[in-house]
Amino acid sequence: xxxxxxxxxxxxxxxxxxxxxxxxxxxxxxxxxxxxxxxxxxxxxxxxxxxxxxxxxxxxxxxxxxxxxxxxxxxxxxxxxxxxxxxxxxxxxxxxxxxxxxxxxxxxxxxxxxxxxxxxxxxxxxxxxxxxxxxxxxxxxxxxxxxxxxxxxxxxxxxxxxxxxxxxxxxxxxxxxxxxxxxxxxxxxxxxxxxxxxxxxxxxxxxxxxxxxxxxxxxxxxxxxxxxxxxxxxxxxxxxxxxxxxxxxxx
Numbered sequence: 001x002x003x004x005x006x007x008x009x010x011x012x013x014x015x016x017x018x019x020x021x022x023x024x025x026x027x028x029x030x031x032x033x034x035x036x037x038x039x040x041x042x043x044x045x046x047x048x049x050x051x052x053x054x055x056x057x058x059x060x061x062x063x064x065x066x067x068x069x070x071x072x073x074x075x076x077x078x079x080x081x082x083x084x085x086x087x088x089x090x091x092x093x094x095x096x097x098x099x100x101x102x103x104x105x106x107x108x109x110x111x112x113x114x115x116x117x118x119x120x121x122x123x124x125x126x127x128x129x130x131x132x133x134x135x136x137x138x139x140x141x142x143x144x145x146x147x148x149x150x151x152x153x154x155x156x157x158x159x160x161x162x163x164x165x166x167x168x169x170x171x172x173x174x175x176x177x178x179x180x181x182x183x184x185x186x187x188x189x190x191x192x193x194x195x196x197x198x199x200x201x202x203x204x205x206x207x208x209x210x211x212x213x214x215x216x217x218x219x220x221x222x223x224x225x226x227x228x229x230x231x232x233x234x235x236x237x238x239x240x241x242x243x244x245x246x247x248x249x250x251x
Contacts, residue, residue: 001079001130001173001208009034009070009077011061011115012084014042016184017134017197021081022046024201026053034074036084061111071118078129079208080119082112085134092147101148108152109159116163120172128171130208133160134200137178137221140228143239164213175213177204180220193220 008025012018013035025033026049033050035043036059043056057073060066061084085108090100116131123129138150139157157176164174183194195218203217216222227235 001211003079003205003208004029005031006078007032007034007074007076007126008079008081009036009057009074009119010081010083011036011059013037013046014039015083017182017200018083019046020197020201021083021204022054023049024198024205026050028205030079032076034070034077036070061115062106064114067114067118071122074119075122076126077119077122078126079132080115080123080130081132081134081204082115083134084111087146087149089146090148091144092151095148101151104149104152105155108149109155112156113159116159120163120167120170123167123172124170128173130173130175131163131167132175132177132204132208134177134204135160137180137216137224139178141224141232141235141239173208173211173213175204175207175215177207177215177217178221178225179217180224182218193218195220 003025008030010018010021010025010033013022014037022033022035030053032053032055034055034057035046036057037043038058038060040056040058047054047056057070058066059070086104088100088104092101095101112133119131123131133156135156136153138146139153142150160174160176167174177200179195179200181194182200183196200217203215207215216225224235
């Protein structure tokens with residue numbers, strides 16, 4: 001798919017990865033970029049880059065009315081980039097209650113599903129387009145000290161496979177992006193190694209161009225995804241004994 005001249009929408013555009021998506025889409029000559037955030041005032045610096053091409057949109061992906069309003073306003077979208085998400089770094093049993101698990105599932109799964117459902121008809125009208133879901137390698141293997149986040153990303157990974165199958169007939173490319181630890185504020189307390197957001201975005205946009213459905217940005221993600229093919233139980237046991245403060249480099 002050609003990015004030049006496309007109309008893209010980026011959720012969570014005020015965050016580390018989201019803002020870089022907006023910038024690199026502009027550099028790739030996208031015709032228009034809808035930059036979405038719950039607080040549009042946080043998008044001012046992005047809008048100032050290209051006021052005629054960057055359109056701020058107030059959006060809360062866990063609010064059905066907000067999602068529906070965005071779909072009406074942005075009916076010309078050809079590339080939907082579902083980047084918004086959260087990680088609260090809680091275990092499944094160790095957490096004091098289910099609040100973190102519910103919040104992560106609400107945003108990382110149900111919010112993602114709402115966006116895909118709301119924009120799929122418009123993408124069909126535009127000839128198919130593409131949906132990009134920013135997932136995580138932890139959607140394929142659980143890191144227990146962030147167990148409920150891992151579970152929410154596993155649900156999002158399965159969702160991505162499901163909508164890919166459902167939207168195949170309308171020609172929509174559905175991409176799942178599964179980085180390891182990304183060097184953003186959200187992962188500031190996570191261990192090294194970390195992949196830079198610019199690399200995640202670069203690999204993702206190249207996947208849109210190439211029609212690649214699964215993307216593993218960074219050395220960490222590629223290494224662990226390969227090991228999951230050859231020794232999945234070994235990876236599970238290693239991560240099961242993993243403690244915050246250690247490095248994943250020796251995996």
